[in-house]
Amino acid sequence: GESVGLHLPTLSVQEGDNSIINCAYSNSASDYFIWYKQESGKGTQFIIDIRSNMDKRQGQRVTVLLNKTVKHLSLQIAATQPGDSAVYFCAENKYSSASKIIFGSGTRLSIRP
Amino acid sequence: DTAVSQTPKYLVTQMGNDKSIKCEQNLGHDTMYWYKQDSKKFLKIMFSYNNKELIINETVPNRFSPKSPDKAHLNLHINSLELGDSAVYFCASSPHTYIRLKRRNEQFFGPGTRLTVL
Numbered sequence: 001g002e003s004v005g006l007h008l009p010t011l012s013v014q015e016g017d018n019s020i021i022n023c024a025y026s027n028s029a030s031d032y033f034i035w036y037k038q039e040s041g042k043g044t045q046f047i048i049d050i051r052s053n054m055d056k057r058q059g060q061r062v063t064v065l066l067n068k069t070v071k072h073l074s075l076q077i078a079a080t081q082p083g084d085s086a087v088y089f090c091a092e093n094k095y096s097s098a099s100k101i102i103f104g105s106g107t108r109l110s111i112r113p
Numbered sequence: 114d115t116a117v118s119q120t121p122k123y124l125v126t127q128m129g130n131d132k133s134i135k136c137e138q139n140l141g142h143d144t145m146y147w148y149k150q151d152s153k154k155f156l157k158i159m160f161s162y163n164n165k166e167l168i169i170n171e172t173v174p175n176r177f178s179p180k181s182p183d184k185a186h187l188n189l190h191i192n193s194l195e196l197g198d199s200a201v202y203f204c205a206s207s208p209h210t211y212i213r214l215k216r217r218n219e220q221f222f223g224p225g226t227r228l229t230v231l
Binding site for chain 1: 148152153155156157158203205219220221222223224225
């Protein structure tokens with residue numbers, strides 16, 4: 001079946017280090033990918049997106065990498081801060097399914113002081 | 114000002130009851146969604162409405178019935194609640210019905226409603 005999954009359910013990172021959250025997807029027809037951050041009390045927020053015609057996109061302290069060959073997506077957070085503690089979701093859009101977004105199961109990122 | 118709001122935030126009820134969760138967005142978006150997040154944090158789409166019309170209806174029990182009185186509101190009514198319905202339900206909205214490769218299909222989420230069925 002079609003799925004979007006994360007390799008690691010939890011990730012613990014030292015404050016100041018870089019974090020890398022990985023995601024695998026199985027539908028090669030997906031052409032749009034999104035990372036969301038879910039924090040307790042703050043809801044679910046868009047972080048960064050990438051289209052299938054790109055392999056890298058940078059934001060403020062975040063970079064998303066897309067490898068279509070192996071159907072792999074990653075989110076890199078530079079200089080991880082306590083405020084980065086959250087559950088991170090990757091999601092894919094299938095163009096033929098209009099606005100439907102399929103979410104992965106989430107990775108919890110915890111920051112060690 | 115809250116962009117996407119849901120009420121109630123917490124809902125505890127007995128099996129067999131009927132309950133509703135309300136969602137409102139003040140962003141002027143055309144499309145609204147309901148997601149269910151289980152205990153393992155898996156977010157799964159349930160329904161999507163565009164301008165009050167149903168466009169996505171995933172395989173959910175017909176005990177779940179969404180209702181959109183206008184494009185700013187999408188309510189979720191659940192009949193005959195079961196233990197397995199316990200979850201966090203998220204409402205979301207987005208400005209675009211269809212993906213445009215030059216535009217961002219960002220969804221704005223509400224704070225969630227934690228439903229506990231006893």
